[in-house]
Amino acid sequence: MRVPSQPLRRRGLLTGAAALLAAGGTLAGCGTRAATQTETGCRSEDRSTAEQKLTFSNWPQYLDVDESDPAKRPTLDAFVARTGIQVTYTEDINDNNEFLGKVQQQLASCRSIDRDIIVLSDWMAARMIRLGWIQQLDPARIPNVTANLLPSLRDRSFDPQNRLAVPWQAGLAGLAYNGSVTREIRTVDELLTRPDLKGRVTALSEMRDTMGLLLQSNGHDPANFTPAQFDDALAKLKKAVDSGQIRRFTGNDYTPELARGDIAACVAWSGDVIQLSAENEKIRFVSPESGLLLYSDDTLVPNRATHKGHAETLINYYYEPAVAARLAAYVNYICPVRGAQAEMEKIDPELATNPLIFPGEDLLRKATVFMALDERQERAYESRFQQVIGA
Incomplete structure (x- = not known):
């Protein structure tokens, strides 16, 4: 079992959050048309048929690594071998608000951020969805998500149809x-x-x-x-x-x-x-x-991402129970994929019984996702x- 030497901050430290909201939410808070986008107003071109590549931004230490060779990422390498899609994988998300500061101007003006998949915490995902900065996924291309996503992470208030934000870990x-x-x-x-x-x-x-x-x-x-x-x-x-x-x-x-x-x-x-x-x-x-x-950290496909089809293929791949188990064995967060626990028994029986990785229904029934807030509520609270x- 691999345990990071420094626990990772997925939720984002909000010290000085009022100032961050003032900076990060200025366009949205002002209600200017440049800030908020719509699917019809900000069209995205999918080049997946012509280009076998994908750009994926994630948090550090949030993907399995081969301990004997840190350059190898077993589940991602297997995806590349299976599909032929070349993945540029970057661990450049260290804080939700910091990342927002990098990309908000481009997204607000319907410009590419040169990424096909990003992983952000649920509250930041809700904000970006509210601003119309995220592309809808095609349910037909992510059948494993439809079949295997934990019920407790379905139909969330900021994504009631499960078409915008797919949990990576929880x-x-x-x-x-x-x-x-x-x-x-x-x-x-x-x-x-x-x-x-x-x-x-x-x-x-x-x-x-x-x-x-x-x-x-x-x-x-x-x-x-x-x-x-x-x-x-x-x-x-x-x-x-x-x-x-x-x-x-x-x-x-x-x-x-x-x-x-x-x-x-x-x-x-x-x-x-x-x-x-x-x-x-x-x-x-x-x-x-x-x-x-x-809470969850969610995979999102931003507007103007040019390989949405490949992004959907990768998201669907990580909802295969065997793949999800290999990922969870490394990161040790809640696995959002039904069926992964049985696969984990083959990898690490001790982890398969850990309720903080595979919580039972009794525990999940006690768990609640915090209400999605609009800009006014977020500032006030x-x-x-x-x-x-x-x-």
Whole structure:
């Protein structure tokens, strides 16, 4: 099993998010016609029949690598050998907002970004879809997605017909604790109020995950909530901040502190905890009694991409259960492909039983995808959250 030495930040650290939104959403926020595109207004030419090539941008360490020869990527190399499509693969996405800054001017003005596939977190995918910057996929060309996509990742509010954003990997936001320095934790309210944890707790600076868990703890649905419900959850968070219960808000830089026991418990991402628990089995991920947040990083075909057909072929390939299992064995995030667990048993039986890679239906029923926000909501909720966390 391969475990990265540094856990990867898929969700994007939103410190200073109000400023980022002001910069990253200026065109969209102003409602100018240059920012928003439509399928008829921004036509894309598919050259897949004439050109056997494809350009694929992804996050670092998000594709399987041959440990004996890091230049080899087994599943991608097998795709090239099978199809004859030459893939230019680049790990140039390190942060959602940073990547948006690279490409927004081109996409806003219907120009190519020289990429056929990009992988972005669900909230950024929702923003790009809202702006009309993403091409629709042909269901007839991705039958494996139709057949094998996990039900919990279907019909999301920002892609109700499953034609724009196909999950690459997924993860859960919940709680974690280090059993070497504290007893078990089960609820969000425990995290925010238990006296023995005071000053030894962190929460995530990703608004959707922290606030989603607090909304659930108040009995509300993160997939469909009102401003008043958001404010109630925010008041609970502010009380925990003001009392000193929460030490600070983090990206996934909480992981070394949790590993050392400098913090006892936290809001955490499942992929991080898999990596930490490989070194210390007393570090545990917890599904709060009130629920979990389910997130994904999605493959998208941007406007003016010139090899959409090849992109669909590659997306369909990674939804073959055997291929998906080989990828999941390397990256250790939630595999979004039904049937991959049986294939994983042939590769690594221990990973096949890990519920943070292959969660059961009981766990998935507790997981919710955060509500898609429009530009106005995004600005308002982020601004209020940032004020409370002191960013």
